[in-house]
Amino acid sequence: MEVATGKSILNGIAIGPLRIYRKAEAQASAGTALSPEEEWERFEAARVQAQEQLGVLYEKALEEVGEDNAAIFEIHQMMLDDDDYLDAVKGILETQGATAEYAVSATGENFSAAFAAMDDAYMQARATDVKDISQRVANILSGKAEGSLLGDEPAILVADDLTPSETVQLDKSKLLGFITRHGSSNSHTAILARTMNIPALIGVDFDESWDGRLAVLDGYNHCVYIDPAADLLSTMEEKQKNDLKHEALLQTLKKKPNVTLDGREIKVYANIGNAGDIGLVLQNDAGGIGLFRSEFLYLESEDYPTEEEQFLIYKRVVETMAGKKVIIRTLDIGADKQAAYFHLDQEENPALGYRAIRICLTRQEIFKQQLRAILRASAFGTVSIMFPMIISVREVRDAKELLEACKAELRQEGVAFGQVEVGIMVETPAAVMIADELAEEVDFFSLGTNDLTQYTLAIDRQNPKLDHFYDPHHPAVLRMIRQTVEAGHRHGCWVGICGELGADQTLTETFLRMGLDELSVSPSAVLPLRKIIRSLDLSKEPEA
Ligand code: PEP
Ligand code: MG
Numbered sequence: 001m002e003v004a005t006g007k008s009i010l011n012g013i014a015i016g017p018l019r020i021y022r023k024a025e026a027q028a029s030a031g032t033a034l035s036p037e038e039e040w041e042r043f044e045a046a047r048v049q050a051q052e053q054l055g056v057l058y059e060k061a062l063e064e065v066g067e068d069n070a071a072i073f074e075i076h077q078m079m080l081d082d083d084d085y086l087d088a089v090k091g092i093l094e095t096q097g098a099t100a101e102y103a104v105s106a107t108g109e110n111f112s113a114a115f116a117a118m119d120d121a122y123m124q125a126r127a128t129d130v131k132d133i134s135q136r137v138a139n140i141l142s143g144k145a146e147g148s149l150l151g152d153e154p155a156i157l158v159a160d161d162l163t164p165s166e167t168v169q170l171d172k173s174k175l176l177g178f179i180t181r182h183g184s185s186n187s188h189t190a191i192l193a194r195t196m197n198i199p200a201l202i203g204v205d206f207d208e209s210w211d212g213r214l215a216v217l218d219g220y221n222h223c224v225y226i227d228p229a230a231d232l233l234s235t236m237e238e239k240q241k242n243d244l245k246h247e248a249l250l251q252t253l254k255k256k257p258n259v260t261l262d263g264r265e266i267k268v269y270a271n272i273g274n275a276g277d278i279g280l281v282l283q284n285d286a287g288g289i290g291l292f293r294s295e296f297l298y299l300e301s302e303d304y305p306t307e308e309e310q311f312l313i314y315k316r317v318v319e320t321m322a323g324k325k326v327i328i329r330t331l332d333i334g335a336d337k338q339a340a341y342f343h344l345d346q347e348e349n350p351a352l353g354y355r356a357i358r359i360c361l362t363r364q365e366i367f368k369q370q371l372r373a374i375l376r377a378s379a380f381g382t383v384s385i386m387f388p389m390i391i392s393v394r395e396v397r398d399a400k401e402l403l404e405a406c407k408a409e410l411r412q413e414g415v416a417f418g419q420v421e422v423g424i425m426v427e428t429p430a431a432v433m434i435a436d437e438l439a440e441e442v443d444f445f446s447l448g449t450n451d452l453t454q455y456t457l458a459i460d461r462q463n464p465k466l467d468h469f470y471d472p473h474h475p476a477v478l479r480m481i482r483q484t485v486e487a488g489h490r491h492g493c494w495v496g497i498c499g500e501l502g503a504d505q506t507l508t509e510t511f512l513r514m515g516l517d518e519l520s521v522s523p524s525a526v527l528p529l530r531k532i533i534r535s536l537d538l539s540k541e542p543e544a
Contacts, residue, residue: 002226004204006179010279012199013240014177014217015233018210018226019155021162033102036093043089043100046140051077053136068319075126076133085111085130101141108134122312132163156217156224158206172198177217179204179224246524253527253534254285260512261537267518268526268533269325271498274300275313278320280523288325290446290520291386291498292317294370295333303341307369307376314377325382327446327498327520328374329425330367330399332356332388336462351460356389361398371406378418386423386446391430396441427451427499432480435487445488446520449499453477472501478510485514496520508532509542 033039054077061070079085085107092103108131115127157170157178170178177199199219216225216236225232259265269290270281274297281289297305297313305313318326334344334355347353360367374385387399400422410417426432427448439445453472454461461470471477481497488495496518501507503521508529511519521529 001229001232003223004206004226005223006201006204008219008222009200009202009276010198010219012177012219012243013236014156014199014219015236015240016176016215017153017155018158018179018206018213018215020206020208020211021157021159033093033097033099036090036097039093039098039100039103040090042141043093043104043137046100046104046137047080049140050133050136051080053140054080054133066322068322072129076129079126079130080133080137099141101138104134104137104141108138128161128163135163156215158204158210177201177219179206179217181205249531250284250527253530256530256534258287258530258533260533261535262539264512264538266512266516266533267496268529269327269496269498269518269520270523270526271520272317272523275316277523278317282320284523284526286523286526288327288382289317289321290325290327290496290518292326292328293332294328295331295337298331298333298339298342299337301339301341304366304369307373310370310373311376314374314383315380318377318381318383321381323381325384327384327386327423328377329386329388330357330370330374331360334359351454351462357387357395357399358389360387361395361402364402367399368402368406371403372410375403375406375410375417375420376415378420379416381418383418384421384423384444386425386444388425388448389427389451390424390438391428393434393437393441396424396438400441423493425451425498426484428455429480432484435484436490439488439491439493442493444493445484445495446518447481447484447495447497447499447502449477449481449497449501452480452499453501456480472499472504473507477501481511481516482514485516489515494518503529505529505532509536509538512536512538513542 034042054073058070058073058077061073088107088110089100089103092098092106093100096103098106111130111134112127115123115130118124154174154176156176159178159180161180161182162178175198179201181202181204183202199217201217201219201222201224204224210226213226214228216228216233218225218236220239225236228236257265258268267287267290269288270277270284270286271291271293272278272281272289273293292314294310294314297310301309314326314328332355333339333342334353335350338344342359344354344359360370371385374383377383385403387396390396403422407417421443423442423444423446424431424438425448426435426438426445428451431438432452435445449472450461453459453470453474456476457470457474459466459470485495494517495515496502497511497516498520500521502511502519503525505528508519509532512533519529
């Protein structure tokens with residue numbers, strides 16, 4: 001048995017033969033060309049055909065993976081109409097007397113190299129796209145049909161890289177999973193794979209000998225086993241069966257409302273740590289994102305992520321959610337979440353220390369950079385901003401003032417942004433006690449029960465020795481939640497829970513009776529929660 005590791009872009013298990021996909025590059029010799037005018041006509045005819053193919057792909061993607069993910073094919077169509085691109089092809093035909101195949105392939109390579117060298121992450125991402133469109137036209141010119149990536153038997157596809165158009169063309173009935181050597185987890189290809197719900201690994205170093213061998217792709221553990229041992233194979237088959245049972249549950253509950261038997265509705269949203277989790281959100285049919293823990297962007301970086309880098313990530317999430325609410329929590333770094341480049345001091349009591357909003361209000365340049373990035377992303381969908389670790393009205397006012405300053409800057413620069421709701425995490429006893437005053441300042445509260453339990457019970461949530469004492473069902477915690485809901489509602493704020501307790505099914509009925517408006521949980525907990533909600537009847541007395 002051989003084992004190779006990579007980076008999983010979708011949890012799941014795939015079992016089957018590996019099939020290595022070798023791209024059939026169009027022959028692009030500079031050899032016997034017709035006149036430049038005739039080669040240009042050949043190019044133009046192929047370009048029109050490529051545009052038609054892209055139109056068909058767009059429609060297919062629209063149906064299968066939604067408008068936002070299909071948009072890549074519109075981008076490809078636009079790129080094929082781009083004047084600079086067309087001038088470059090023409091220039092090669094005229095100055096080098098080359099074939100149209102050669103001119104288009106060379107233009108694809110040149111533009112791709114130029115895009116890859118740019119600082120702008122968006123343009124860098126276009127490097128693969130320009131190669132993709134050029135390959136498409138070259139294939140048409142050389143009479144090559146688009147290669148079938150898979151054979152007749154279902155298989156796990158192995159490739160150096162897959163372009164978005166290759167990915168969306170994959171016949172899902174034949175595709176068990178895919179493994180690539182290159183590619184980023186933020187690429188459109190990865191987004192499509194997640195949306196299509198296909199277990200996939202990237203960054204895997206494979207070799208030719210893998211072709212045709214039996215393998216287990218274990219997306220949960222980021223690895224692939226080639227020629228798996230018998231006991232491992234049966235364990236994985238069992239795991240796969242359990243996944244299928246879960247899938248069946250998903251299927252029956254998808255698109256159904258989160259409404260009790262007596263008609264009370266509650267929103268069920270999902271928590272995410274980065275843009276890579278968005279596939280799970282879609283897959284589990286969450287109504288929105290109730291907590292985007294933005295600090296993970298900082299933790300994954302070697303240095304402060306720039307406004308532009310953050311903007312692109314927030315925008316991707318917001319666009320993918322296509323108008324559904326995305327609540328972005330501002331930087332909650334410190335305590336257990338440390339990034340070396342922040343140069344935070346060692347502290348005696350880090351959970352009670354310099355963290356979250358305390359850092360943001362004292363290092364305002366970092367905070368403003370994030371607020372600007374979030375505001376800019378808000379032009380692309382429905383965004384809410386949420387401040388963590390609030391203990392006072394002063395903090396909320398200061399944070400809002402900085403937000404207003406960022407809005408004024410953007411207005412002045414002529415940069416668009418949308419309407420954003422502003423809310424706070426209620427995760428300190430202080431916030432609960434002054435919830436009436438805080439509610440006057442914001443649109444919503446989201447209860448961070450992980451920290452609220454820690455601070456209410458005076459128990460370090462990081463200390464495993466105290467697990468036995470860490471009791472989020474403690475009456476003090478439950479009363480705090482009730483008080484927060486009542487105070488929020490008195491002042492027109494909606495109130496949700498985004499801490500782990502929100503997914504605790506033994507408390508779902510209690511939360512509904514308390515009047516919570518939203519529960520935000522890990523994506524895989526969305527549908528089980530929906531099941532419970534739909535089985536409750538609040539018109540009946542609660543069982544003692
Ligand atoms: C919480 O404290 O409940 C919460 C959701 O935030 P985090 O777990 O990220 O501290
Ligand atoms: Mg917290």
